[in-house]
Amino acid sequence: MSRLLTRRGFLGGSVAGAGTLLLGGCDRLTQSDSVQRVLRMAESVTMGTQRALLSGGALAREFDEADLSPIFKSNGTSLPEWEDYARMMATNFTDWRLSIDGLVRQPLSLSLDELKRLPSRTQITRHDCVEGWSAIGKWTGVPLGLLLQTAGLAANARYAVFHCADALERTLDGSGRYYESLDLTDAFHPQTLLAYGMNGADLPVAHGAPLRLRVERQLGYKHAKYLMRIEVVDSFARIGLGNGGFWEDRGYEWYAGI
Template sequence: MTGFLTRRRFLIGSAVGVGAVGLSGCDDVVQSEDVQKVLNAAEGLTMRAQRLIVSPQKLAREFTEADLSPVFRSNGTSNPDNEAYARLSEDGFLNWRLKIDGLVDRPMELSLADLKKLPSRTQITRHDCVEGWSAIGKWTGVPLGQLLQSVGLKPEARYAVFYCADELEQTLDGSGRYYESIDLIDAFHPQTILAYGMNGKDLDIAHGAPLRLRVERHLGYKHAKYLMRIEIKDTFAGLWGGKGGFWEDRGYEWYAGI
């Protein structure tokens, strides 16, 4: 992962402009407080510009089955290394539950069978990884906005935070466990789904079973796998590094719109 992060940091720095920040080393640049302020400002500008130019409901391009990639790489973790997840996977996730709580009126827990009974959406889209590769896959799942409507959002709700089963770093405080977040604009986008199916089959472990996020207008690291809980929040305060995601806490941009 170190090489992955270093490449990502270089890309972030390059987006601001090599001359503007005087690159002498990618890690040094990202760790500089002054440069970090510039990067954060640039990210906010990017998000506002994209939201201004592109309709919040505009769809990412969809493809046909003839376009499906023969190989769809597994990004990040390919099998969470923890006993709780192993027990869940052994019985086909019969005992797995997705917890939805936080700033909601009706917290709930849903089984995989519960989710499959709900109205679904199937879409064939391109996954763009920050490492530089892309692949086209067919995803089936529940529109996230539909679920959020069913639990009822409190007026102060602003973000959906996704907690996952995979742990990328061994840490005592839990900060090594993967998590991500999106705002409610992206949460209610028609193509933002909680996918339990891929290419006409149940989602496999390598690609995030039993449930993963598909937020099609964002880079791949936003598409959290192995979902366990969704918490609705009004701030990132109290979330480990406070940046809204595992990689964001380590220097990535929170808004990864494409």
């Protein structure tokens, strides 16, 4: 997501599965308890409807090589302003590691090479941004469910939280670090990938190198880039402002199903 839609009371809501409702410049509305209640109800309806229609692991549409977009816009952060990230980028991410911890029986710490040696999936899908544009790209990566299964989930595990290297703005806790979350239904969906490849090459820095999330049945802001850590939790109430993601803390809906 770009800063174009920050701080201006952007409000994402879905009404009876009809899609995303964009309300720009509505600061007073976003602060209204009644509006927030309506949006939460609409989000629940959208989530319930999509889960019912797409039960059994139904897939998002996949495309052919000929359908790849000649230009795939990079939005949000294109280069994290973090010294540790710059150091890792300088070594082609050879010293980068992904941590998986929290409510797991066996915490994991994996290098990029180790991830690339695991079973992979390649898919050509359409990326839909809440700003109104779409693009088709080819993604290769490790199914998230495989890693969570390897780590072993505790009985009270409910969400996977993705902690990232980029910071879009300073937040109340002083970090501004990007984060997102999925429930386990979407985390174990076969098209939910930790992608290290794009269009047949290594994932570019502007698109989230060395690793980004692909969750093909949700809008683009859920596809967290520059992944550093996956934390398995029973609640995200204590993370950020407690709404499950950087943009969700700023008024976006948590379940961004399409």
